[in-house]
Amino acid sequence: xxxxxxxxxxxxxxxxxxxxxxxxxxxxxxxxxxxxxxxxxxxxxxxxxxxxxxxxxxxxxxxxxxxxxxxxxxxxxxxxxxxxxxxxxxxxxxxxxxxxxxxxxxxxxxxxxxxxxxxxxxxxxxxxxxxxxxxxxxxxxxxxxxxxxxxxxxxxxxxxxxxxxxxxxxxxxxxxxxxxxxxxxxxxxxxxxxxxxxxxxxxxxxxxxxxxxxxxxxxxxxxxxxxxxxxxxxxxxxxxxxxxxxxxxxxxxxxxxxxxxxxxxxxxxxxxxxxxxxxxxxxxxxxxxxxxxxxxxxxxxxxxxxxxxxxxxxxxxxxxxxxxxxxxxxxxxxxxxxxxxxxxxxxxxxxxxxxxxxxxxxxxxxxxxxxxxxxxxxxxxxxxxxxxxxxxxxxxxxxxxxxxxxxxxxxxxxxxxxxxxxxxxxxxxxxxxxxxxxxxxxxxxxxxxxxxxxxxxxxxxxxxxxxxxxxxxxxxxxxxxxxxxxxxxxxx
Ligand code: GLN
Numbered sequence: 001x002x003x004x005x006x007x008x009x010x011x012x013x014x015x016x017x018x019x020x021x022x023x024x025x026x027x028x029x030x031x032x033x034x035x036x037x038x039x040x041x042x043x044x045x046x047x048x049x050x051x052x053x054x055x056x057x058x059x060x061x062x063x064x065x066x067x068x069x070x071x072x073x074x075x076x077x078x079x080x081x082x083x084x085x086x087x088x089x090x091x092x093x094x095x096x097x098x099x100x101x102x103x104x105x106x107x108x109x110x111x112x113x114x115x116x117x118x119x120x121x122x123x124x125x126x127x128x129x130x131x132x133x134x135x136x137x138x139x140x141x142x143x144x145x146x147x148x149x150x151x152x153x154x155x156x157x158x159x160x161x162x163x164x165x166x167x168x169x170x171x172x173x174x175x176x177x178x179x180x181x182x183x184x185x186x187x188x189x190x191x192x193x194x195x196x197x198x199x200x201x202x203x204x205x206x207x208x209x210x211x212x213x214x215x216x217x218x219x220x221x222x223x224x225x226x227x228x229x230x231x232x233x234x235x236x237x238x239x240x241x242x243x244x245x246x247x248x249x250x251x252x253x254x255x256x257x258x259x260x261x262x263x264x265x266x267x268x269x270x271x272x273x274x275x276x277x278x279x280x281x282x283x284x285x286x287x288x289x290x291x292x293x294x295x296x297x298x299x300x301x302x303x304x305x306x307x308x309x310x311x312x313x314x315x316x317x318x319x320x321x322x323x324x325x326x327x328x329x330x331x332x333x334x335x336x337x338x339x340x341x342x343x344x345x346x347x348x349x350x351x352x353x354x355x356x357x358x359x360x361x362x363x364x365x366x367x368x369x370x371x372x373x374x375x376x377x378x379x380x381x382x383x384x385x386x387x388x389x390x391x392x393x394x395x396x397x398x399x400x401x402x403x404x405x406x407x408x409x410x411x412x413x414x415x416x417x418x419x420x421x422x423x424x425x426x427x428x429x430x431x432x433x434x435x436x437x438x439x440x441x442x443x444x445x446x447x448x449x450x451x452x453x454x455x456x457x458x459x460x461x462x463x464x465x466x467x468x469x470x471x472x473x474x475x476x477x478x479x480x481x482x483x484x485x486x487x488x489x490x491x492x
Pocket of ligand 1: 154174426
């Protein structure tokens with residue numbers, strides 16, 4: 001079969017179960033595509049071909065023996081922020097270029113237990129700080145829709161790999177939009193779950209109170225399959241929540257669009273810098289949902305102006321604390337010939353971290369310092385609570401809230417945005433993390449340059465099934481999620 005990369009996760013699952021093809025064939029098919037096409041896209045940091053083939057053989061044996069799960073033998077790519085035992089785990093940084101993890105992240109362990117085949121580790125902004133994937137030590141990943149554009153970030157490698165059909169789906173992480181925004185830029189579906197739904201154990205920390213792993217795929221249905229693997233309580237992560245996990249696949253048709261109240265925040269559609277094509281496509285998608293039976297309700301989210309300043313205090317504050325562990329002593333990069341301990345710390349950190357990471361460590365350390373802690377960090381925490389309350393109030397009257405995922409489509413590579421311009425691009429995604437809510441991105445069309453546009457739906461706590469179901473039904477009625485970048489049409 002030459003078109004295995006066109007099959008959905010359900011089709012892959014059924015095809016493997018019915019022995020239409022083997023996991024070995026499927027895995028070899030993807031590895032060949034990676035070898036042929038990824039030089040242009042640069043989505044993978046590490047391809048684990050040998051291990052993948054061994055896992056594929058084991059999967060084929062399990063399928064034959066009748067021991068298979070729904071996903072046994074299906075390939076996956078992991079964002080290089082998830083620790084993988086025996087395999088380099090870099091977080092996109094020179095600091096971890098030599099780091100071989102001694103253990104698997106819980107998400108990776110669960111993927112293995114489900115029989116998924118790891119194709120490799122995919123690129124990302126350094127320590128997940130960024131919106132373009134250009135801050136990676138390993139160079140910029142390209143957007144499969146236009147190779148001179150970024151795939152978004154920080155999970156840009158995950159998005160580009162899936163959009164170029166170099167993996168059927170991938171894991172991502174979202175601290176302030178890093179699943180939703182690259183999904184938007186690459187025409188994919190991506191779900192940021194409720195904080196605490198997916199274990200953070202073994203997921204290299206950026207901002208611990210915001211970080212959350214989730215699925216990135218071509219459709220809500222594909223995401224649901226991966227959520228079934230990723231979600232659940234983990235005793236190794238004290239912030240993971242003990243709450244029953246839904247069967248996200250079974251629930252795909254569980255929410256009625258008829259009567260669904262979709263909140264449209266007035267403030268969101270008047271943001272300066274909201275691209276006209278993005279606005280138009282998002283409004284068209286909402287119109288479609290209205291035709292399908294939903295009711296659009298105008299709402300107020302009064303804290304919109306506080307999102308960027310609040311996030312860009314809390315996230316760097318937590319990052320500065322989390323990144324203290326990279327000291328050149330225990331693991332990671334160590335400078336050459338240190339003259340004393342201070343020199344070792346200083347040079348290891350200034351040589352090992354890139355400029356964006358250093359900027360954030362500086363901002364965060366400043367905000368947490370004795371004289372400024374109350375004025376900045378504590379204040380930001382209070383505003384964070386107001387932002388959460390603003391959402392909860394809105395959810396008294398609506399079921400989900402609609403927004404763009406990003407004000408623009410994908411930027412050009414080397415667009416040279418200033419840090420502040422870049423941070424302003426996160427306006428639609430970061431409040432969701434500050435409040436710990438779930439949200440999904442789905443492709444809803446293209447701009448004048450044929451770059452994908454994404455719709456974001458934000459849900460109340462634990463409404464992952466509802467979000468996936470609404471988007472699944474939208475995708476049954478439309479075909480945006482079936483569109484492929486030209487490079488994905490190439491055969492290996
Ligand atoms: N762009 C945001 C940032 O740079 C979000 C990144 C993320 O979600 N990891 O912090």
